[in-house]
Amino acid sequence: MALILAFALVVVMVALGAYYFQSPYYSGVDRTPAQPVPFSHKHHVGELGLDCRYCHTSVEQSSFAGVPESEICMTCHSQLWTNADMLAPVRDSLRDDKPLRWRRVHDLPDYVRFDHSAHVNNGVPCEACHGRVDRMPLTTQKKTLFMQFCLDCHRNPAPRLRPPDAVFEMGWEARRGVDRQQLGERLMARYHTPSTERLTDCSLCHQ
Numbered sequence: 001m002a003l004i005l006a007f008a009l010v011v012v013m014v015a016l017g018a019y020y021f022q023s024p025y026y027s028g029v030d031r032t033p034a035q036p037v038p039f040s041h042k043h044h045v046g047e048l049g050l051d052c053r054y055c056h057t058s059v060e061q062s063s064f065a066g067v068p069e070s071e072i073c074m075t076c077h078s079q080l081w082t083n084a085d086m087l088a089p090v091r092d093s094l095r096d097d098k099p100l101r102w103r104r105v106h107d108l109p110d111y112v113r114f115d116h117s118a119h120v121n122n123g124v125p126c127e128a129c130h131g132r133v134d135r136m137p138l139t140t141q142k143k144t145l146f147m148q149f150c151l152d153c154h155r156n157p158a159p160r161l162r163p164p165d166a167v168f169e170m171g172w173e174a175r176r177g178v179d180r181q182q183l184g185e186r187l188m189a190r191y192h193t194p195s196t197e198r199l200t201d202c203s204l205c206h207q
């Protein structure tokens with residue numbers, strides 16, 4: 001009897017463990033933290049057509065994409081929806097000269113090195129790591145950002161690379177009839193993409 005119980009306990013623990021490691025609690029996928037203002041990329045990017053760089057101004061120059069200051073919101077919202085309760089935290093932040101505290105959606109452990117500019121200036125699109133942001137009413141994490149996720153691309157970046165003008169675009173596809181792998185290899189030559197060896201070297205991402 002004790003043996004059967006012990007066995008049943010092991011089965012339950014394995015099942016729970018498997019569930020945990022696949023669940024969003026562990027992987028972060030579909031994590032959607034509540035924000036001080038319910039900012040919608042679906043509205044501002046998908047419908048109004050704003051470019052990522054309008055708000056994430058440092059994404060091409062630095063390791064950080066950065067989140068916009070309230071001034072940027074106010075270029076429009078000092079004229080539009082000026083009294084909306086929803087936007088009160090933006091107005092307060094400007095009046096009190098205190099930045100809005102947006103909650104992080106993506107957060108790598110500190111022992112990992114990551115650089116936005118190195119990716120977006122070399123043909124790696126926002127969409128590859130953040131998904132269809134233009135369809136998100138609230139910003140959601142779409143990829144695990146685990147080491148395996150990074151390495152899957154670092155081992156074979158060709159099919160994910162895009163021409164420079166398509167890096168910020170959502171839903172871009174190569175013209176019909178174009179061989180994606182071949183196009184990718186031409187792009188790798190153009191961007192001087194480092195070798196697989198270099199891109200999978202531990203010291204690239206860990207000091």
Ligand code: HEC
Nearest residue numbers: 039044050051052054055067102104105106126130133139
């Ligand atoms: C009108 C301004 C605006 C534009 C345009 C914009 N964003 Fe954002 N973005 C924000 C704000 C504000 C936040 C912080 C609140 C949030 O996470 O929703 C944010 C957050 C994000 C985050 C999550 C950051 C984190 O904490 O991990 C990602 C990813 C992102 N934006 C990607 C994009 C991409 C890709 C584009 C272009 C397709 C884009 N954004 C265009 C304003 C903007």
Ligand code: HEC
Nearest residue numbers: 037038039040043044068072073075076077080086087090
């Ligand atoms: C280029 C102009 C522009 C900028 C910049 C802009 N917005 Fe908007 N925003 C709009 C428009 C247009 C609407 C839609 C109004 C409507 O549909 O009646 C809107 C709507 C909203 C809404 C209402 C809810 C919804 O449907 O999304 C919120 C909240 C909001 N914006 C927050 C922000 C924040 C926060 C920022 C800065 C990070 C920002 N906006 C920057 C133009 C802008």
Ligand code: HEC
Nearest residue numbers: 052056059064065066106107108114119120124125126129
């Ligand atoms: C190769 C993958 C990758 C690409 C491409 C990428 N991001 Fe990110 N992004 C990340 C990771 C990983 C983080 C979390 C970084 C951290 O925790 O240090 C992040 C964080 C962010 C943040 C939060 C603030 C910050 O800088 O940490 C914003 C905003 C953002 N990304 C926007 C963008 C936009 C806009 C683009 C395209 C112009 C883009 N990202 C392209 C992987 C990527």
Ligand code: HEC
Nearest residue numbers: 113114118122124128145150153157160192193194204205
């Ligand atoms: C969709 C493809 C793709 C994904 C996903 C991706 N990378 Fe990269 N990464 C690249 C490419 C391509 C380069 C080489 C860019 C160049 O120099 O041409 C690169 C370069 C780098 C570099 C070197 C930057 C420098 O300063 O030269 C680091 C560090 C890095 N990636 C970290 C990461 C981490 C960490 C992740 C996961 C969170 C990640 N990457 C996910 C494609 C990707």
Ligand code: HEC
Nearest residue numbers: 108109112145146147150151154199200201202204205206
């Ligand atoms: C392209 C970037 C990249 C490269 C190259 C890379 N790592 Fe990682 N590594 C990561 C990321 C991202 C994480 C964080 C995963 C998470 O969020 O738990 C990580 C986490 C780890 C961890 C913590 C445990 C774990 O698996 O989560 C260890 C140990 C590790 N890496 C060792 C290595 C070794 C050894 C190499 C070389 C063979 C290597 N890494 C190469 C990106 C990289």
